Amino acid sequence: MSDSEPSSIRSLAVAAEDVLDAAIYTRENPGTAVLRATPPFHGRMRARLHVFHDPEARVPDAIHVAPADLLEDEVLEAYPTFGEQLEKTDGTDPDRVGERRERELKAWRDRAADAICESVTVEEGHGEGRKHRVDVKRLG
Numbered sequence: 826m827s828d829s830e831p832s833s834i835r836s837l838a839v840a841a842e843d844v845l846d847a848a849i850y851t852r853e854n855p856g857t858a859v860l861r862a863t864p865p866f867h868g869r870m871r872a873r874l875h876v877f878h879d880p881e882a883r884v885p886d887a888i889h890v891a892p893a894d895l896l897e898d899e900v901l902e903a904y905p906t907f908g909e910q911l912e913k914t915d916g917t918d919p920d921r922v923g924e925r926r927e928r929e930l931k932a933w934r935d936r937a938a939d940a941i942c943e944s945v946t947v948e949e950g951h952g953e954g955r956k957h958r959v960d961v962k963r964l965g
Contacts, residue, residue, distance in 0.1 A: 831888055831949040835868045836960040839895065841938040843874040848892035848937070849930075850876060852904060859889040869962075888947050895961060900940040905929035 839860050847858035860872035864886050872890060883889060893901055910926040941963050949955040 831866050831886075831947065832955075832957055833866050833868060834862070834870050834888070834947065834957075834959050836962050837862060837870050837872045837888075837890070837945070837947070838962040838964050839872050839941070840874075840964045841941060842965060843872075844892050844895050844941055845934050845937050847874055847876075848896060848901070848904070851892060852906075857891075859891055860895065861890075862888040888949070890945055890947060894945050895942055896937055897940040897942065900933075900937045903933060903936070905933050 837860070843860060847860060850856070850858035856876055856878040858874060858876045861875040861884070862870040862872045863884055866888075870888075872888070875889075877883060905926065907922075907926060910922050910929065914921045914925050942961055944958050944960050946956050946958050949957065
């Protein structure tokens with residue numbers, strides 16, 4: 826297989842911090858954060874954090890993996906939202922809300938770092954419908 830073929834990828838290496846940062850960014854900001862691998866492709870690829878605000882601005886030949894595809898569903902559902910922190914602290918003391926949020930987010934990040942999936946299905950060719958499963962190798 827040539828280097829231009831995403832089907833040559835057998836595994837994606839991802840930094841746990843990049844996966845978690847992408848998940849948090851996507852939940853709390855306009856725009857989308859993904860893990861992206863760009864050509865030339867080979868058997869083992871590194872996917873790095875990438876943020877884009879315009880889906881049309883994607884690199885056409887790149888592989889884009891959503892952080893939600895790399896994390897177990899239970900961890901995504903347990904993400905500590907700001908609204909939950911307001912409810913738990915009655916929202917009257919901004920410092921208490923911020924401190925609680927910081928603690929809960931750190932605890933979530935610790936759990937989520939251990940919940941990165943061992944494999945993921947990647948889509949080849951930006952919306953062409955070809956997909957294949959690759960191993961995920963966690964860095965850090």
